[in-house]
Structure formats: structure tokens, C-alpha cells
Amino acid sequence: MTSKSRKNITVKAFKARIQHHLNFHAVDLSHSIDKKAILMAVCSSVNEIVFDKLQSTNIRRHERNSRSINYLSLEYLMGRMLSNNLHNLQLFKTAQAATKELGFEIEDIFEEGHDLALGNGGLGRLAACYLDSLATLDYNAMGYGIHYEHGLFEQQFYNNRQIESPDEWREYGNPWEVCRPEAEQEIPLYGHVETVAETDGTLRKVWHPGQIIKGVPWDVPIVGYNCETVNVLRLWESRASSHFDWEAFNAGDYQDANSAQTQAETISKVLYPNDSTAAGKELRFIQQYFFCACSIKDIIRRYLKHHDDWSQFADKFVIQLNDTHPTIAILELMRLLLDEYRFSWDNAWQMCKQVFAYTNHTLLPEALEKWSVELFETILPRHLEILYRINEEFLNGQVDKMWPGDTAMRRKLSLIEEGQQKMVRMAHLSVITSFKVNGVAEIHSELVKQDLFPEFHKLYPNKLTNVTNGITPRRWLKACNPALSDLISKKVKGDWAKNLSLLSTLTDYAEDKKFQQQFMQVKRENKVKLSEEIKKLTGVSVNPDAIFDVQIKRLHEYKRQHLNLLHILALYRRLLENPRLDINPRVFIFGAKAAPGYYLAKEIIYAINCVAEKINNDARINDKLKVVFLPNYRVSLAEKIIPAADVSEQISTAGKEASGTGNMKLALNGAVTIGTLDGANIEIAEEVGDDNIFIFGKTVDEIKALNRQGYDPVSIYNSEPELKSIIDWLDSDYFTPGKFGELSAITQSLLNDGDHYKVLADFVSYSQAQEALDKAYKDQAGWAKMAIMNTAMMGKFTSDRSIEDYANNIWSLDKNLPA
Numbered sequence: 001m002t003s004k005s006r007k008n009i010t011v012k013a014f015k016a017r018i019q020h021h022l023n024f025h026a027v028d029l030s031h032s033i034d035k036k037a038i039l040m041a042v043c044s045s046v047n048e049i050v051f052d053k054l055q056s057t058n059i060r061r062h063e064r065n066s067r068s069i070n071y072l073s074l075e076y077l078m079g080r081m082l083s084n085n086l087h088n089l090q091l092f093k094t095a096q097a098a099t100k101e102l103g104f105e106i107e108d109i110f111e112e113g114h115d116l117a118l119g120n121g122g123l124g125r126l127a128a129c130y131l132d133s134l135a136t137l138d139y140n141a142m143g144y145g146i147h148y149e150h151g152l153f154e155q156q157f158y159n160n161r162q163i164e165s166p167d168e169w170r171e172y173g174n175p176w177e178v179c180r181p182e183a184e185q186e187i188p189l190y191g192h193v194e195t196v197a198e199t200d201g202t203l204r205k206v207w208h209p210g211q212i213i214k215g216v217p218w219d220v221p222i223v224g225y226n227c228e229t230v231n232v233l234r235l236w237e238s239r240a241s242s243h244f245d246w247e248a249f250n251a252g253d254y255q256d257a258n259s260a261q262t263q264a265e266t267i268s269k270v271l272y273p274n275d276s277t278a279a280g281k282e283l284r285f286i287q288q289y290f291f292c293a294c295s296i297k298d299i300i301r302r303y304l305k306h307h308d309d310w311s312q313f314a315d316k317f318v319i320q321l322n323d324t325h326p327t328i329a330i331l332e333l334m335r336l337l338l339d340e341y342r343f344s345w346d347n348a349w350q351m352c353k354q355v356f357a358y359t360n361h362t363l364l365p366e367a368l369e370k371w372s373v374e375l376f377e378t379i380l381p382r383h384l385e386i387l388y389r390i391n392e393e394f395l396n397g398q399v400d401k402m403w404p405g406d407t408a409m410r411r412k413l414s415l416i417e418e419g420q421q422k423m424v425r426m427a428h429l430s431v432i433t434s435f436k437v438n439g440v441a442e443i444h445s446e447l448v449k450q451d452l453f454p455e456f457h458k459l460y461p462n463k464l465t466n467v468t469n470g471i472t473p474r475r476w477l478k479a480c481n482p483a484l485s486d487l488i489s490k491k492v493k494g495d496w497a498k499n500l501s502l503l504s505t506l507t508d509y510a511e512d513k514k515f516q517q518q519f520m521q522v523k524r525e526n527k528v529k530l531s532e533e534i535k536k537l538t539g540v541s542v543n544p545d546a547i548f549d550v551q552i553k554r555l556h557e558y559k560r561q562h563l564n565l566l567h568i569l570a571l572y573r574r575l576l577e578n579p580r581l582d583i584n585p586r587v588f589i590f591g592a593k594a595a596p597g598y599y600l601a602k603e604i605i606y607a608i609n610c611v612a613e614k615i616n617n618d619a620r621i622n623d624k625l626k627v628v629f630l631p632n633y634r635v636s637l638a639e640k641i642i643p644a645a646d647v648s649e650q651i652s653t654a655g656k657e658a659s660g661t662g663n664m665k666l667a668l669n670g671a672v673t674i675g676t677l678d679g680a681n682i683e684i685a686e687e688v689g690d691d692n693i694f695i696f697g698k699t700v701d702e703i704k705a706l707n708r709q710g711y712d713p714v715s716i717y718n719s720e721p722e723l724k725s726i727i728d729w730l731d732s733d734y735f736t737p738g739k740f741g742e743l744s745a746i747t748q749s750l751l752n753d754g755d756h757y758k759v760l761a762d763f764v765s766y767s768q769a770q771e772a773l774d775k776a777y778k779d780q781a782g783w784a785k786m787a788i789m790n791t792a793m794m795g796k797f798t799s800d801r802s803i804e805d806y807a808n809n810i811w812s813l814d815k816n817l818p819a
């Protein structure tokens with residue numbers, strides 16, 4: 001089908017397709033149709049078009065033989081797919097009308113869809129936004145990841161505490177994936193390495209693996225917005241290889257035969273729920289290798305399908321490592337080139353240095369991945385040999401040349417960390433191999449150069465660079481906020497969803513009374529809708545005329561949800577002291593999952609829930625304050641919260657949040673940021689201007705100075721009476737009647753454990769910024785202007801701009817437009 005005829009798909013024709021698929025799925029049409037059944041039928045109708053476009057994209061690619069970007073990521077936080085695909089295909093209105101004729105509101109159908117939650121947080125969602133932009137910009141791109149049977153856990157609250165349960169996203173099948181058995185791979189593990197002498201006397205290494213695992217690819221089509229391109233996200237599922245132990249099976253030893261299968265399937269069973277610590281878990285290591293090996297072999301398969309020799313490999317493929325999680329791909333490509341394709345060492349190494357690039361997403365030391373040499377020895381013995389040689393050549397070559405005889409420097413830069421247990425530093429391997437290494441916001445990239453890898457920056461002065469993160473405006477404005485999108489489309493000429501800088505024309509209307517009123521009316525409607533959702537999820541009634549103050553992100557000490565909590569306590573206390581206190585009513589809205597093993601994060605959730613319970617039921621404060629913690633925060637819930645937010649909390653300790661992307665989503669939807677000079681907040685402030693953002697707190701340099709001086713949180717506690725009384729309050733049994741000290745893990749971390757993230761140091765400044773914000777909200781026209789300016793000035797933060805930065809400055813890609 002051509003694009004012309006597709007655009008002309010009538011409501012009637014689309015409805016007929018849905019009916020055809022209902023029939024095809026043998027849905028009982030004599031009774032009222034179930035919502036799940038109609039969802040599947042609509043998805044299948046969309047898929048007909050999507051797979052058709054995928055075919056023509058592939059044909060075009062083949063004809064042009066264009067260079068491809070291969071994005072390797074352990075995580076993709078896709079969310080729901082239907083609404084986005086309809087928007088990107090320009091079929092939203094058609095589908096809406098067709099389902100309406102069948103008796104359904106399309107939004108109700110969307111609600112039946114399950115989130116694809118194959119990621120933890122920012123890094124996984126960034127990968128999803130980048131896939132959207134790569135397709136939209138017609139780049140030849142392939143995403144590679146793991147087909148987890150269970151994505152990020154589901155969260156419920158029980159007695160105010162987080163309870164986790166497994167995510168069952170594929171329970172009823174996933175309409176957005178097709179299995180590709182023709183591209184399956186076999187992956188070796190364990191065993192030993194043998195040195196074999198060739199007839200000509202040269203020595204050759206042969207790895208005799210102890211186990212073989214099968215990798216089965218599932219392809220998820222990625223539909224570009226208003227264009228012809230459909231790319232693929234290829235997710236690997238592990239299975240027992242066909243070398244199934246029939247002997248054991250036939251001998252009646254079902255358990256043994258079965259356990260091999262169970263073991264193999266365990267590899268892709270579940271996503272690890274950490275988003276900042278690099279836990280040294282063997283299964284996680286095997287996951288990483290399994291997925292990298294499958295992907296590298298698939299890349300080579302794709303290349304050799306169209307080429308007789310290796311001369312063009314580095315021209316045709318570039319591989320982006322999303323954090324260090326897929327670093328092992330480097331050693332796998334080296335191994336295959338050396339052992340399977342018989343490259344010389346130098347040629348193999350040259351090749352690797354041309355194809356890999358690496359993105360760093362965090363400076364937190366506990367997140368820098370290290371794997372024990374012992375684990376390598378057991379699971380990947382051949383890879384360890386290769387790693388040792390890379391290290392030797394690196395230390396004796398580049399390091400010795402720059403710092404002759406400097407053993408301390410050798411120790412510092414080595415790929416192997418010496419100590420009780422020898423560890424492999426994955427980030428070092430990524431940096432020395434990659435032709436580019438980037439951070440994800442200006443300040444973060446500077447800190448990568450100056451603090452994280454200063455020696456590597458000296459060795460390779462042109463390697464370290466920046467690409468500021470971005471978000472897709474298709475999902476994060478057009479699809480999630482239809483009312484604001486319609487209002488924008490009335491004022492902004494052109495396809496702003498494809499060229500987000502066009503939004504800057506809205507600055508012309510920032511002081512236009514009528515537009516301000518319309519803008520705030522849309523916000524209010526979105527707040528009414530969210531209020532209903534809040535009622536449904538928590539039972540709490542909130543006032544849509546209150547300020548909706550939102551902090552949504554993973555729970556982590558550095559993100560400082562507990563700083564927000566302390567300020568809430570301050571407001572509560574002020575209100576109890578003076579019930580007539582003249583402040584705007586405010587609803588504090590939280591959404592966050594804590595890693596199941598992160599004790600303090602879970603205690604912070606518990607504390608917020610306990611405080612919320614108390615405040616929400618306290619008649620003395622006249623509903624001026626409400627606190628709600630929405631359970632099971634995920635992409636689809638974010639899509640409901642963000643359009644309704646007035647205030648965006650971005651309050652990490654300066655230097656700790658690499659970029660943040662929720663900050664961009666909220667500002668794009670007209671929320672005003674209260675935030676520190678950290679990550680992309682700095683660039684947001686540059687774009688919107690100082691008058692349209694509330695900046696507070698210590699800068700990176702001030703935090704560093706504080707650390708040098710010796711930071712003493714107790715002296716702040718003793719010198720700030722309000723802060724002291726709040727902390728003491730939290731330590732009492734006021735919020736947990738009868739249970740003293742129930743919330744003291746938090747106060748302990750602040751007072752006895754050194755307040756690592758400088759919560760107390762920033763409290764007064766935060767509280768003042770909050771006061772200024774409250775005052776600003778009283779001037780409704782002034783606030784509307786600020787909100788409009790935020791939406792208007794977010795052009796820079798479209799993921800299309802980020803992807804063009806990568807394409808031009810790192811990947812050197814050419815476009816793949818249809819003729």
C-alpha cells in the first residue's frame with residue numbers, strides 16, 4: 001500500500017478491518033464485545049499497515065546499503081504502544097471514530113494495553129525515545145535488547161510500605177512482536193580454552209564451551225512519526241539449545257533434562273530492578289553476555305549477507321553502548337574476528353576501535369560496573385585472555401608513552417582493579433575502545449572529563465563529548481496531552497511535533513490574556529482528570545484548584561524525595577501553628593519505585609505514606625495540603641500525571657543527576673521547575689530564562705567545597721530551629737502513633753551517617769524557593785506566562801535534536817528517505 005492510500009483509509013475501511021480481526025480471533029460477536037478483544041483487533045489492524053511499511057523500509061535499505069546505527073541497551077522502557085503508533089501513522093482520528101462506531105471510547109481501549117516495562121527508569125526510557133526519533137528521522141537503526149519474561153516489578157502499597165509483584169506483560173500475548181526463528185543464535189558459555197598449533201607453527205586458541213544457549217529474536221516494529229520508516233527493536237529470549245539432553249530424557253532423568261532447560265530460560269527471565277548500583281550478580285553478567293553475543297552475531301550475519309569481505313564493515317555498522325551494561329560486546333566482537341574469522345590481532349583491534357561508541361549515564365561510583373576476574377574465568381575464559389592482552393598493550397603502549405614509568409598511573413588506568421578480589425573495570429574498557437564517549441548533559445559531560453575520566457581525557461583529547469538528552473514530543477505532548485496539543489496547533493503553524501522549535505512562536509502569546517486563559521483552562525481540565533485518577537488509585541480527594549506539585553522518578557537518596565518531604569513537614573507545621581496562613585492550597589504528588597533491596601529508599605516511601613495519611617486526614621488545615629503517593633509509577637501513569645502538573649520537582653544534589661528527562665517532559669507540558677543547578681536543569685534554565693524557573697541550592701563547586709571543608713549536617717540542624725523541629729517531629733511517633741523511632745532511618749541518615757546528599761545544606765534555600773513559588777502562583781497571569789514560556793522554549797529538548805547530534809557528531813549517518 002502506498003502512503004497516499006493509507007492516509008485515505010476511511011473510518012469505514014478501518015472499522016471493517018477491526019471487524020475482520022475480531023472474526024479472525026473467533027471473538028463471539030453475538031454478545032457485547034470485550035474490551036481486551038477489541039484492543040487486540042485494533043492492534044492487528046494497525047499491524048497490517050506497520051508490517052507493510054517495514055517491508056518497504058527494508059527494501060529501501062537493501063537497495064541503498066546505507067550505514068546503520070545499532071543501539072545496544074539492556075533496557076527499553078516503551079510503555080504502551082497503540083496510541084503512539086496511531087499518532088505516528090496519522091491514524092488516531094480514524095481509529096477513534098471507527099471504535100466509536102463499534103461502541104467504544106478509544107481511551108478506554110488504550111487502558112486495556114499493558115506497558116512494555118523492560119527498563120528501570122531514565123536510561124531505559126531514553127532508549128525508547130531515541131528509537132522513536134531514529135525512525136522519525138528516517139535513519140537506518142536497529143535496537144537490540146533482552147526479551148525479559150518479566151519487566152520491572154509492579155508496586156503496591158500495603159500498610160504504607162512497598163510490596164513488589166512480578167510484571168506479567170505477556171500474560172495474554174503481546175500484539176507488537178513477531179518471532180524470527182530464522183535469525184536465532186547459539187551462544188557458548190563456560191568451558192575452557194585450548195591452544196592448538198597450526199601446521200605452519202602458529203598458535204590458535206580454541207574455546208570449548210561447557211554449555212550452549214539458544215537466543216531467539218522477537219522483533220517489535222518501531223513506527224516513525226509522519227514518515228515512511230519503520231525500524232525494528234530486536235529482543236533476545238534465551239532457550240535451551242537443541243542440544244537438549246535427550247539422553248537424560250530418555251533414561252527417564254526428566255529432572256536433569258528439564259533443569260538444563262530451566263537454567264537456560266532463566267537468563268531472560270527477569271529485568272534486574274536496580275537503577276544505580278552495579279550488583280555483582282552472576283546471572284546479570286550472563287544476561288549481559290548472552291544479549292551482546294546474540295546481537296554481535298546478528299550484526300555480523302546481516303553484514304555478511306550482503307558483503308563478501310570485511311572491508312566495509314566499519315563503514316556500514318556503528319554500535320552504540322547504552323552505558324557500560326553492554327561493554328562485553330567489545331570482547332565478543334574481538335573474539336569472533338580473531339577466532340572465527342581469523343583476523344590478525346591488530347586488524348581486529350582496529351576494527352573494534354572504529355565501530356563502538358559509549359554513552360555514560362551516571363557518575364555515582366556505586367553504579368560503575370565491575371565484574372570479578374573469577375567470574376570471567378569461569379564463564380568467559382577466552383574473553384578474559386583477550387581482555388588481558390588489550391590491557392597489556394594499552395598499559396605498555398599509550399599509558400607508558402604519556403606517563404613513562406608511572407606505576408601509580410598504570411594501576412589507576414588498568415582494566416583490572418587490583419585488590420582482594422581482582423575486578424574488571426567495564427567503563428575503562430569502553431572508554432579505551434570507543435571512538436567517542438559522551439555524557440548526557442553539558443554539566444555531566446564536563447564532570448565526566450574533569451572528575452570521572454581526567455586521565456583518559458588527557459590521553460584522548462577529542463574522544464569525550466556531550467550529547468544532551470531529549471524526549472519525544474510525540475508521546476510526551478501530542479499523545480499524552482491532546483487538549484494542549486490542539487491549543488498549540490491553533491497558534492503554531494507547521495508540524496511542531498516534528499520540529500519542536502516551532503513552539504517558540506508561543507512566546508508571542510505569553511502575555512496574551514485570552515491565550516493565558518485558554519492555556520490555564522487546559523491545565524485545569526487535565527488536573528480534573530488527574531484528580532479522578534488520584535481518587536481511584538488512593539481514595540484521596542484533591543482540589544483541582546490547588547497547585548499540583550509533582551515529583552516522579554525512581555526513588556533514590558540523591559534525587560532527594562526526602563528533601564521534598566521535609567519541606568512538606570515545614571508547611572504542615574506552619575499551618576498548624578497558624579491555620580489562617582496565607583498559602584495556596586497544594587497537592588504534593590509522588591510516583592516512584594524503590595529497588596527492592598534498597599533499604600533507605602523503601603523507608604522514604606514508608607515515611608511519605610505515613611505523613612500523607614496524617615496530613616490528608618487532618619481537618620485543622622482545611623484541605624490546604626494534600627500528599628498522595630501514586631502506586632506503580634510507570635510510563636502510562638506518567639502520561640496522566642505530566643499534563644496536570646503545575647510544579648516540577650528536580651531537586652537532586654548538584655553533580656549527581658546526569659541529566660534527568662522527566663524535567664523536560666514536565667516543562668514541555670507547562671509545569672514550572674523548582675530545581676537545583678544539576679543535569680539538564682541548567683540547560684532548561686538557559687532556555688526558559690531565570691524568570692521562568694525557581695533555582696535553589698548549592699552548585700557543584702559549592703558542594704565540592706563543602707566536602708573539602710568537612711560537611712557537618714548536625715551543626716545545620718542545631719542552628720536552624722524550624723529544620724530541627726521538623727526532624728525531631730519525624731523522629732517522634734506523631735506520624736506512626738505508638739511506634740517511636742519508626743521513621744528514624746531517615747533522620748539517622750541525615751544526622752548520624754553524614755547526610756551524604758547534602759539535604760540539610762540545601763533545606764533553607766529550598767524552603768525559600770518554595771515560598772517564592774507560592775507567591776508567584778498568586779499572580780495567576782504571571783504564572784500563566786511562566787507556564788507558557790516553559791512550553792514555548794522546550795524546542796532544544798526534543799529527542800530529534802539529540803539524535804541529529806549523535807548522527808552528525810558521532811555516528812556519521814546518512815538518511816534513508818524514500819525516492
Ligand code: 26M
Binds near residue numbers: 660
Ligand atoms: C545496575 C545493576 C543491576 C541492574 C541494573 C543496574 C542499572 C540499571 C540502570 C544501573 C544503572 C542504570 O541506569 C542509570 C540511569 O538510569 N541513569 C540515568 O540516565 C538518564 C538518561 O541518560 C539520565 O537522564 C539520568 O539523569 C540518569 O540517572
